[in-house]
Amino acid sequence: MKLYEKYPIHLSNSLSGEKEKFETIVPGFVGMYVCGPTVYNYVHLGNVRTFLTFDILSRYFRFLGYKVRYVRNITDVGHLEGDVDEGEDKIGKKAQLEQLEPMEIVKRYTEDFHTVTRQFNILPPSIEPSATGHIVEQINITKKLIDLGLAYEVNGSVYFDVKKYNQSHHYGILSGRNIEDLMESGRDLDSQDEKREKIDFALWKKASPQHIMRWPSPWGEGFPGWHIECTVMSTKYLGETFDLHGGGMDLKFPHHECEIAQATGANGKSPVKYWIHSNMLTVNGQKMSKSSGNSFLPSELFSGSHALLQKGYSPMTVRFFMLQSHYSSTLDFSNEALIAAEKGYKKLSNALTLVKALSHSGNSTINTEAEKNLSDLIDQCYQTMSDDFNTAKTLAVLFEMASQINTWVSQKELLNEVNAEGFKKFKATYISFMEEALGLKEEKSVNNNLLDGTINVLIELRKKVRMDKNFALSDKIRDDLKGIGIQLKDGKDGEMSYEIEQ
Numbered sequence: 001m002k003l004y005e006k007y008p009i010h011l012s013n014s015l016s017g018e019k020e021k022f023e024t025i026v027p028g029f030v031g032m033y034v035c036g037p038t039v040y041n042y043v044h045l046g047n048v049r050t051f052l053t054f055d056i057l058s059r060y061f062r063f064l065g066y067k068v069r070y071v072r073n074i075t076d077v078g079h080l081e082g083d084v085d086e087g088e089d090k091i092g093k094k095a096q097l098e099q100l101e102p103m104e105i106v107k108r109y110t111e112d113f114h115t116v117t118r119q120f121n122i123l124p125p126s127i128e129p130s131a132t133g134h135i136v137e138q139i140n141i142t143k144k145l146i147d148l149g150l151a152y153e154v155n156g157s158v159y160f161d162v163k164k165y166n167q168s169h170h171y172g173i174l175s176g177r178n179i180e181d182l183m184e185s186g187r188d189l190d191s192q193d194e195k196r197e198k199i200d201f202a203l204w205k206k207a208s209p210q211h212i213m214r215w216p217s218p219w220g221e222g223f224p225g226w227h228i229e230c231t232v233m234s235t236k237y238l239g240e241t242f243d244l245h246g247g248g249m250d251l252k253f254p255h256h257e258c259e260i261a262q263a264t265g266a267n268g269k270s271p272v273k274y275w276i277h278s279n280m281l282t283v284n285g286q287k288m289s290k291s292s293g294n295s296f297l298p299s300e301l302f303s304g305s306h307a308l309l310q311k312g313y314s315p316m317t318v319r320f321f322m323l324q325s326h327y328s329s330t331l332d333f334s335n336e337a338l339i340a341a342e343k344g345y346k347k348l349s350n351a352l353t354l355v356k357a358l359s360h361s362g363n364s365t366i367n368t369e370a371e372k373n374l375s376d377l378i379d380q381c382y383q384t385m386s387d388d389f390n391t392a393k394t395l396a397v398l399f400e401m402a403s404q405i406n407t408w409v410s411q412k413e414l415l416n417e418v419n420a421e422g423f424k425k426f427k428a429t430y431i432s433f434m435e436e437a438l439g440l441k442e443e444k445s446v447n448n449n450l451l452d453g454t455i456n457v458l459i460e461l462r463k464k465v466r467m468d469k470n471f472a473l474s475d476k477i478r479d480d481l482k483g484i485g486i487q488l489k490d491g492k493d494g495e496m497s498y499e500i501e502q
Helices: 045-063 090-098 102-119 131-147 179-184 226-238 249-267 298-303 315-323 335-357 368-386 391-410 412-417 420-437 448-467 471-483
Strands: 010-013 018-021 029-034 067-072 151-154 157-160 201-206 222-224 242-248 272-278 281-283 331-333 486-490 496-500
Touching: 010 272, 029 045, 029 226, 045 067, 045 102, 045 242, 045 272, 045 281, 045 298, 045 315, 045 420, 067 226, 090 102, 102 298, 131 151, 131 157, 131 201, 131 222, 131 226, 131 249, 157 249, 201 226, 201 249, 222 226, 226 242, 226 249, 242 249, 249 272, 298 315, 315 335, 315 391, 331 335, 335 391, 335 420, 368 391, 368 412, 368 420, 391 412, 391 420, 448 471, 448 486, 471 486
Parallel strands: 029 067, 029 242, 242 272, 281 331
Antiparallel strands: 010 018, 151 157, 157 201, 201 222, 486 496
8 A cells, every 4th residue: 555545645725725635636646836936036035935835745745655746937037026917027127237138137046046945955846947948838828818719919918808718717716806806906997008907917918129038929029928837837747737736825816816717718627636825924923025124035044144133043943943834824933933943953853863873672572552652653743744734743743753762762771662663663754754754854063163264265265366367266166165065156346155055
């Protein structure tokens, strides 16, 4: 029997609003799509929580024996300021501000995203497609929607006709929005607006003369809308109907709602069986935002350089902290909570080190109650994780297991009360849940003052060789440091900083 049959997963489906038994379309195979980052700026902690949530899902699916195709895209065009259909492309705007090519912006922040995910031990997806790599497919589905009467072209732009779609389908099925309310609310159409209705959304936008990113299309030069890319890439790599789609709660409307409408309209069927949404982060009880001054980058969290932090915290401490809360719950950052998480992670990590070194002699005087206790703890690990990926309850079980490990270390005679096979299974379960299912790895301690001083010496050396125009040596210093997990970042006015990949 497969583990996923012995411990079937039940998950909260945003589409139905109910907790449901997870049953894949193809037995033993999971197709999962998650909306990836818009790569126009450094990754913030809200992004990290979302991608950590779906790292846990993909890890646990594999842990139970499923074969997983995990697709997570890179949005490198079409995401406009304010998540609307008018205004500037986020990447194009950043390129103009920094006087760079848009693809230079994309490369810089995609690399930053990958660095941060590695630091948090977030595994890469099976496929990581980009919006710009699928322009042809986005044009084709737009043409198809026009042919089906579900989209219309105006002055080189194409819009999805929500009112027409709603005649035979349900726009608002995911978010619970009512189309009549949406028609009444929001920005009024003015004389310059091309849409038939304010709730219609762009599939393709005509490029203005100053717009940098543009492609030829049957409607003239332009660029795709934000929503269409995910419809194209998810169905291309996972099929017209696939198992699971995820993202942050902020994407439920309009992004995910529009995805459903586009795919259902084009293919005549609902694209996804199960939708999962992760909740947001707060800081000291307040919503995290740049304007409030309570938003910080992962690098500031690791170094403790932000004004709201008393000290720095390691990536695994932060990962552990995030796992202490269910993905659907709001997660509040505070110094007190992080300090407590640091202690908790160290307790589990120390037990991990101890149990790896612990061995059973094979001579046992069996204690039936002790045997049952071990067996129950093993089952509880699977049961709590299979109950909507409840990492918080799973960690509570692991703390009980850690206490048992510490007891065996201090009172070795108690280890003889369980048989060798029971101990072996217990040991394997603790290690595999920590490292594989939850992705919590042992961290190497570093002499931070010595490391910081050494890297600063290399930074000053690199500045000098750059002033001497010895760019080959400058690049070698940067590349060699990156090769050992230290990434140099060139800032304004020649200033440099660094990040350590854990």
